[in-house]
Each structure stands twice: as C-alpha cells, then as structure tokens.
Amino acid sequence: xxxxxxxxxGYWDVFIWLLFFAISAALVLFVRSMGRNDYKEGTDxxxxxxxxxxxxxxxxxxxxPAASAYWGFVEALKPYYNALIDIHSGIASDYxxxxxxxxxxxxxxxxx
Amino acid sequence: MKxxxxxxxxxxxxxxxxxxxxxxxxxxxxxxxxxxxxxDIERFGMKLVGTPRHADALLVTGxxxxxxxxxxxxxxxxxxxxxxxxxxxxxxxxxDVFYKSYNLDGPVxxxxxxxxxxxxxxxxxxxxxxxxxxxxxxxxxxxESLKKAGAAK
Numbered sequence: 610x611x612x613x614x615x616x617x618x619g620y621w622d623v624f625i626w627l628l629f630f631a632i633s634a635a636l637v638l639f640v641r642s643m644g645r646n647d648y649k650e651g652t653d654x655x656x657x658x659x660x661x662x663x664x665x666x667x668x669x670x671x672x673x674p675a676a677s678a679y680w681g682f683v684e685a686l687k688p689y690y691n692a693l694i695d696i697h698s699g700i701a702s703d704y705x706x707x708x709x710x711x712x713x714x715x716x717x718x719x720x721x
Numbered sequence: 722m723k724x725x726x727x728x729x730x731x732x733x734x735x736x737x738x739x740x741x742x743x744x745x746x747x748x749x750x751x752x753x754x755x756x757x758x759x760x761d762i763e764r765f766g767m768k769l770v771g772t773p774r775h776a777d778a779l780l781v782t783g784x785x786x787x788x789x790x791x792x793x794x795x796x797x798x799x800x801x802x803x804x805x806x807x808x809x810x811x812x813x814x815x816x817d818v819f820y821k822s823y824n825l826d827g828p829v830x831x832x833x834x835x836x837x838x839x840x841x842x843x844x845x846x847x848x849x850x851x852x853x854x855x856x857x858x859x860x861x862x863x864x865e866s867l868k869k870a871g872a873a874k
Contacts, residue, residue: 645801653798658772661740661792 734766735857737807738776738800742793742827744783747843748810752780755846762850773799778856780849781835784812784819785827797833803863805836805856809849814838 614621648654657664665671676683683690696707741749755762756769770776773796785793797806808829811817816828829835836859839852 648801653795654774654801656799658774658799661796663795 734768735777735853735860736768736770736775737778737780737853738770738773738796739780739782740789740793740796742781742783742789742813742829743786743825744810744812748782748813751841751843751846751849752782752809755849760846760850762853767853773797774801776800777804777860778853779804779806779833780809781806781813781829781833782809783827784816784822784825785829785832787824787826790826790832793829793832803860803867805860805863806833807837807839807849807852807856808835809839809852810844811840811842814840817842 611623659665659671696703739749739752752769754760762768773779777800779797779800781793783789797804806829808814812819813827813829814835816822816825819825820828826832837852837856839848841848844852
C-alpha cells in the first residue's frame, strides 16, 4: 500500500506527499509568524476591512459573483441558457433518460 | 529643520491610507501628484496602501459628510497602533465654505483625533509631503512612548 504507484506518466508516493505537505506547512507558519501580533483582539483592528462598510452577516453578500464578469455573454445567449437551465431538473432519472435518448440517436446514426 | 533631516529619522517608511470623506477630488488629485515622477514620494518608501490594516498614517480629504462619519471612524479603528491622522485641505481641517452645512458632521477633528493639518485649497504636493514628514516625527515619538509603556515590539 505504501509502495510507489506508477501511472505511466509519473508516480505517486505517500512519503513524498507527506514531505511536500510538511514543507508547505512550515512555509505557511513562517509567513504567518512574520505578521504583527500586537493588534487588539475583539476590536475593529481584528475585523475584516470591507471597504470601510460593516461586514455583511451573510457570506453570500460579501462580494460580486464571478458570473458577473460574463453577464453580457449570458444575456446575449439567454434563449440557449434558458433551455439548458429548464432541462436541468435535478432529477437523476431525467438525466438517465437524456443519456439513453442520446445513445439511441448516436446508435441509429452509427448503424445507418 | 530641512526635509532631509525629517526623513533621516525614518526607521521604517510610513505607509498611508487615503480616505475621501466627501472631497471635491481637488486634494485627492494633489495626493496622487505626490507619487508622480516630479515629486515621487515613493523614493522614501512611502506609499499608498489599499487597506487601513497595513497603514501607519491616514490621509483624510473632505469635510466629512454624514454618510462618511461611521466609515471614517471604522477606518481609523482598523489601523494598527501607533497611527497618525493627516487632514489634507481646508475642508478636512476646518470645513472651509461648507462649515455648518446641514449634511456635515465634520471637520475631521470632530470625528477622529487629527495629528497634522495641511491647509490649502488644494494644498500643493510639497505641503502634503511636509505634512507627511511631520507625521513621521510624531509617529516616532508615539512609538517611543509606546515602547516605554511596555507595548509589544
């Protein structure tokens, strides 16, 4: 179990992984120890800087979602995205149905 | 004392955070001018930072509108000790023509303690740099008094 696992592209070794983790942890702890420790806990000095506004209670309100970066793209292709969202019902049997249907169509195309 | 002497005393360059508390941007433009090649305040290691958590000095422009009062207090509270506040421009120092306006809580020293006042409408970059140099002296004194009081290094 603890031997090297060869994948054909390289290998995976549990001890090398542990060594990597230990070195990373040491680096993180070193950088952390370089920080100031004379701040006053429990005051605003301990608080997140949120553009000088109060920090929102709900984490979801904390920032602009990454999806906003391509808002125009989604808006331009709305009919396509709406169709995609509609067929994503979240029910596994629906997805299996789509899979069976797609396989059937591909099979018919291949066989013909 | 010449400007060079002021800066000899610097053991660590001060980093400044800038808060516009309702300024017309005149003073903000002059602050930006201090980091242009002509004045180049960054050659002394002094630079504008993006969060008060990294700052030694707070530059405040504007007469402090009601909307900005809590925000200014919060920024000041989030700066690590020791810290200095520099009021930049007539509005920040005294309210100037907006003094007694219905939507002001300022000037700045009504909200937070101010260490250095830099007058002008807007002040020239040289005046802002001299104000920052005076703030360095004050910061050094505060550091010494904190050390004597037994603050952690």
